[in-house]
Amino acid sequence: MATYFMFGRYTSDALKGIGAKRTVEAAELIKKIGGKVNAAYALLGRQDLVLIAEFPDVEHAMKASIGLSKLTGIAFATSPAVTVEEFDKLMA
Numbered sequence: 001m002a003t004y005f006m007f008g009r010y011t012s013d014a015l016k017g018i019g020a021k022r023t024v025e026a027a028e029l030i031k032k033i034g035g036k037v038n039a040a041y042a043l044l045g046r047q048d049l050v051l052i053a054e055f056p057d058v059e060h061a062m063k064a065s066i067g068l069s070k071l072t073g074i075a076f077a078t079s080p081a082v083t084v085e086e087f088d089k090l091m092a
Contacts, residue, residue: 001036001054003081004061006068008049014073026051026068033064049074052081 010018027037035055042049055061058080065078082090 001056002061003038004053004055005079005081006051006053006065007047007077007079008051008068008072008074009046009077010048011073011075017072022072026072029067029071030064033067034060035064 023040027040030037030051030053033055035053037051037053039052040049053061053064055064061078061080065076068074069076
């Protein structure tokens with residue numbers, strides 16, 4: 001499975017639904033699509049939150065990104081990620 005960072009920005013409508021119930025629903029959606037949430041953080045600044053998740057491939061990551069936007073109203077930008085060690089091997 002590959003790692004993806006899913007950066008979220010709240011819309012005004014998305015702010016209304018903040019809560020533990022929606023967080024659980026989001027994690028369940030990712031699991032249903034075939035992914036796994038490794039961590040989730042609330043942020044200050046340009047992005048409001050980040051999910052660090054694993055998916056089998058880009059197709060599954062895209063389904064999760066769109067599915068989460070539909071579910072929560074949060075706009076997601078999803079990026080694949082590799083560890084620095086993996087990056088160094090790729091660039092060697």
